[in-house]
Amino acid sequence: MNWMSGATRRGAWALVGAGLVVLSGCAVTPRVPSTSNAATEVTAQTSRAYHGRFSVQYNDQNGQPRNAYGNFDWKETGDTVTLQLRNPLGQTLAIVTSSPSSAMLELPNRAPQTADNVSQLMQNTMGFALPVEGLRYWLQPSPAPTSRARTTMDPSSGTGRLKEIKQDGWTIDYVAYADAPATGVKRVNLTRTEPSLDIKLVLDQ
Template sequence: MSPRLRALLRGRQRRAATAVVVALLLAGCAAPPHRPETAPAGDVRTGRLALAVQDQPGQSFSAAFELRGRPEAGELTLLNPLGGTVAVLRWQPGEAVLSAQGREPQRFPSVDAMVEQATGSALPLGALFDWLAGIATPVPGWEADLTALHDGRLRAQRKSPPPQADLRVVLDR
């Protein structure tokens, strides 16, 4: 075998070994989402959501999600693209707790305050359960478009108070 061919094969072997190591490292980062044994009863909705806040691009985000429970007691888990948990929002009567990756859990006086802290914008979490069930619950300042819900898509826009916000949800099938 010529020295040039040997060098070419060694280069390919190194690249293949590097690719395997990178794949293993990424697989290690892709921990399955946390599913506590005390998850609230109710339907589980999964998919992706995106929130765009007008004039505040730093507060806009998108994430995979798992929504469990009901408006009174539930859990919203936000996941990164690799499936790792970024934040878990849990609530029940009298208690709302935000557990974000790498931080101590934070307690809030209400679900609304917790959601605003986690997402950077006020969102009608209680109405979101209805909207995902196909119920056009009115929320002051918000317009929900449920016409594509049969395709697993929901869009809700906050017109007031400012800043305007655009929430898009795509459900998994």
């Protein structure tokens, strides 16, 4: 991944506050039954955790291009997601907590901020929002059950793996899966055009 340095770190807290996170955009075609079943399995599972690295390219509220990168820890318990983002030195940049009824954003040396949902909180605080809610499903990988999606399978995998999801204005590209005996997504890229966002994730576990 192309990690950044210098002035880009000044925008890191803003970027990560969006929390590797949120959902608006165009619906496309309905999901096929197999992906719908996968989404049901996601909902039924009570806990999940990921550790990995992120890199984000975005435009700030003045339209200037920014970059940020670092490490993240994702903890999911029932319908609640807690996402902690840290810089490469291990310092916490932001903590996002999302549930169906509320959302909270904690930034260093600032009072916690709350809103009804993640999207509203991130948009009001940072001027943009990242797909925390969608990532709950996309990291499985599966489309979210809340809206229509278009899926593309990888014909070369021989195992019916997803290659791409288009949903809520996002394109989710599954770049690599873990090698056996490990399972699951290893690398995934998420992009959207409006507002412009390019997110690269590497899952270490």
